[in-house]
Every structure is written in C-alpha cells, then in structure tokens.
Amino acid sequence: MTSTMQAAVVEAFGEPLVIKALPIPTPGPGQILVKTEACGVCHTDLHAANGDWPLKPGLPFTPGHEGIGIVVALGTGVTAVKEGERVGVPWLYSACGHCEFCLTAREPVCAEAQFGGYTKNGGFAEYIVADPNYVAHIPAHLGAREAAPLICAGITSYKGIKETRAQPGEWLVISGIGGLGHLGIQYAKAMGLHVCAVDIEESKLAHARRLGADATVNARDDDAIAAVIRATGGGAHGVLITAPSLGAFKQGVGMTRKCGACVLVGLPPGEFPTPLFDVVANCISIRGSFVGNRRDMAEALAFAAEGKVKADIELQRLSAINDVFRRLASGDVPSRVVLDFTKR
Numbered sequence: 001m002t003s004t005m006q007a008a009v010v011e012a013f014g015e016p017l018v019i020k021a022l023p024i025p026t027p028g029p030g031q032i033l034v035k036t037e038a039c040g041v042c043h044t045d046l047h048a049a050n051g052d053w054p055l056k057p058g059l060p061f062t063p064g065h066e067g068i069g070i071v072v073a074l075g076t077g078v079t080a081v082k083e084g085e086r087v088g089v090p091w092l093y094s095a096c097g098h099c100e101f102c103l104t105a106r107e108p109v110c111a112e113a114q115f116g117g118y119t120k121n122g123g124f125a126e127y128i129v130a131d132p133n134y135v136a137h138i139p140a141h142l143g144a145r146e147a148a149p150l151i152c153a154g155i156t157s158y159k160g161i162k163e164t165r166a167q168p169g170e171w172l173v174i175s176g177i178g179g180l181g182h183l184g185i186q187y188a189k190a191m192g193l194h195v196c197a198v199d200i201e202e203s204k205l206a207h208a209r210r211l212g213a214d215a216t217v218n219a220r221d222d223d224a225i226a227a228v229i230r231a232t233g234g235g236a237h238g239v240l241i242t243a244p245s246l247g248a249f250k251q252g253v254g255m256t257r258k259c260g261a262c263v264l265v266g267l268p269p270g271e272f273p274t275p276l277f278d279v280v281a282n283c284i285s286i287r288g289s290f291v292g293n294r295r296d297m298a299e300a301l302a303f304a305a306e307g308k309v310k311a312d313i314e315l316q317r318l319s320a321i322n323d324v325f326r327r328l329a330s331g332d333v334p335s336r337v338v339l340d341f342t343k344r
Contacts, residue, residue: 007125008321011060013051016322017124025121025129027075032132034089037144039123040066040313041321041337042152042179043244044091044267046328048118052269057118065091065116066152067123068144069341080132086144088136088151089128091291093120097133105293124321126341136297139305149179149311149336150304151297157184157242158300159292160265161191164238168192173228173236173255175219176243176266177204179336182312184240185211187300190308196231198224198251199243204334219247225254236260244268250275253284261285315340 005024008017027033045063047053067089071081081087095102095110102110114131116122121129136151138144157180166172168191174184175198188195189212196215197208205216215231217224229235235257241248244266250273256262262284264272279286292300303309312335316324324337 005126006318007062008318009060009062010049010057013049013056013059017049017063017325019319019321022125024127027073027129029076030078030131031075032071032078032081032130032135033073034067034069034087034128034130034135035072036067036069036123036126036128036341037086038068038148038341039064039339040148040152041324041328041339042066043328044152045117045124046325047267049325061118062121062125063117064123064125064339065089065118066148066338067116067128068138068148068151069128072127078132081135086138087130088138088147089116089123089130090134090136090151090155090297091115091117092134094131094134105295107293108290124318124339134294136301139301142301142305145313145315145338145340146304146311147301148338149183149313150300150309152291153179153336154183154187154304154309154311155292155297155300156180156265156289157240158187158303159296160184160240160242160263160289161188161193161238162296163263163287163289164240164261166193166236166238166261170194170237171196171232171257173198173232173239173252175199175239175241175248175252175255176245177208178242178334180242180265182207182211182335183309184242185213186309187303190303194232196228196236198228198248198255207334219251225251228255232257234258238263240265242266246270246273249273253278253286256282256284258282258284261287263287263289265289311336313338317343
C-alpha cells in the first residue's frame with residue numbers, strides 16, 4: 001500500500017475541486033478503512049461544494065456520500081464488519097445511537113448525526129474512514145458501481161415512497177425523473193403501485209414509460225394538474241417530489257388526492273408556496289423525507305440484488321469531477337454519474 005491517495009477536495013466554496021495527493025488515513029478505535037471502488041455523484045455534493053445550505057461543511061473537505069469499497073483495515077474494537085467485506089459509506093455517516101430518534105429508527109434526524117462528504121470526509125477519494133455501525137452492507141452479487149447510487153438516490157426515493165403510505169394498487173405521482181425519480185419508478189412498480197411520472201422534458205417522460213410508468217404528464221403543460229387528476233381518477237394517493245423546483249412542490253399538492261400525502265425530498269432554495277386552504281379542506285398531509293434508516297438501506301439494496309431495481313449510470317474518472325459538477329449544475333446529467341476508482 002502506498003502512503004498517499006488521490007482525493008478531490010473543496011478548498012473554497014464555489015471554486016473547482018482540487019485533485020491532490022493526501023496521506024492515506026489510519027482508522028482509529030471503532031473505525032474502519034475502506035478502499036474505494038466507486039462513488040456516485042449526487043446533487044447534494046454540488047450544494048456542499050458551493051456552500052449553499054445554512055450549515056456549511058468545514059473547509060477543506062472531501063465530498064461524496066455514495067462510496068462503495070472493500071474494508072482493508074479495522075480499528076481496535078471493531079466487530080460489525082470484517083476485512084474483505086464490501087460496504088458503502090452513505091450520507092448518514094454516524095449517529096449517537098441513544099436519543100429518542102435513534103431509538104425509534106429515525107437516526108437521520110439525530111442531533112448528533114454526522115454526514116458523509118459533508119461533516120466527514122467522503123468518497124471522492126481512494127480511501128475512506130467510516131463508522132462500521134452505519135455502513136451499508138452490499139449484497140454479494142451486487143457490484144460496486146451498480147450499488148453506488150442506491151445508497152443515496154435509491155434509499156431516498158424508496159423511503160420517500162414508503163412515507164406516502166400509498167398501498168399496492170393505488171396511484172403514486174413521481175415528480176422529477178432524474179437520478180432519484182428513475183429509481184423511484186422502479187421501486188414503486190416493485191411495490192405494486194401505479195405510477196404517474198411528471199417531468200418537464202419529454203425525453204425523461206419517454207424514459208419513465210420504458211421503466212414501466214403507467215401514465216406520464218409534462219409539468220410544463222397548462223393543465224398538468226388536471227391531467228394527473230384525470231389519469232389517476234381523482235389525484236394520486238401519494239406524491240413524491242424529487243425535483244429541486246418550487247413549481248414542482250406547488251404542483252405536487254394540487255396533484256394529491258383528498259386525504260393523500262405529498263412527500264418532499266427535493267431541496268430547492270426558497271420558501272415552499274403552500275396552498276393552505278387546499279391542504280386543510282382536502283386533509284392533505286405534507287411530509288419531508290430525509291434519506292432513510294439502516295433498515296430502509298437494507299431493503300433498498302435487496303430490491304436491486306433481486307434484479308427489480310437498476311440505476312442508469314454513467315462512469316467517469318475522479319479527474320473529471322469538475323466537468324461532472326458543471327453538467328450537474330446545468331441539468332445535463334440524465335441519470336446518475338458514478339466515479340470509477342478501478343480505472344486511473
């Protein structure tokens with residue numbers, strides 16, 4: 001093992017990432033070292049690098065929260081994983097384990113939660129230090145590149161669908177057919193739901209139909225809400241908003257059936273324009289859904305291991321990260337980019 005590794009580092013918010021050689025970290029007590037095989041690129045990574053959110057990462061830092069790799073070293077006291085296992089280092093890097101939220105399987109909102117590629121260095125590096133109690137355990141026949149998007153985009157869309165509480169045979173609207181939405185369609189169909197896909201691009205709606213969507217609606221159409229209500233026979237029982245668009249959020253409430261739920265996972269800047277009268281009069285629930293817990297992770301990966309869900313991926317090298325970020329910012333990434341560390 002060499003003494004240094006390549007990593008893409010944010011040294012200043014809003015500036016290009018710097019590819020540099022850093023010392024390979026040593027896992028401390030209760031930690032593990034993972035040799036990265038692949039890492040997905042998420043829109044959250046772009047927000048992190050730009051310092052877009054109120055709680056900003058400390059500079060410098062290494063983004064990436066979809067890192068998959070092999071455990072190559074254990075710190076003292078580690079029993080949860082063994083060397084040679086393939087694991088993922090996800091957004092939920094760790095939590096306290098004993099607060100009311102951790103004890104009720106809501107650890108993503110733990111006040112002491114740490115986040116991969118944000119408050120902890122992440123997967124845009126050849127090695128990652130991780131907490132063995134919170135890594136994703138990758139099924140044996142699921143490859144690293146295929147698994148990478150699932151430990152963020154996959155679990156986020158899957159958990160969001162669960163939060164709508166839509167039942168098999170009922171209608172789910174998925175608004176935004178990108179990295180999360182294309183996976184959400186597959187999860188929803190595997191869960192027995194009827195799916196109406198909503199997006200502003202006809203190419204993405206065509207993709208949604210290929211993935212099994214039962215109906216598609218262009219969000220730019222003047223009667224988009226009415227079209228969804230017609231297609232679903234009165235509005236969707238559940239609406240999942242993955243698009244980072246305030247317009248999509250407002251539309252989503254209008255597409256929700258009486259007594260249904262509109263679940264928000266996209267994070268656009270600004271304030272949510274909530275139509276209060278409609279929400280109250282129609283008994284609509286609006287919920288935020290933040291990634292998912294460790295059980296959700298295992299379930300999301302199991303669907304993929306069974307061949308029911310597959311991410312559309314584009315492979316790139318770490319050296320291309322700034323170009324990937326540029327394309328991501330301009331909406332020029334149709335599905336999910338995965339950095340492949342097996343190629344230099």
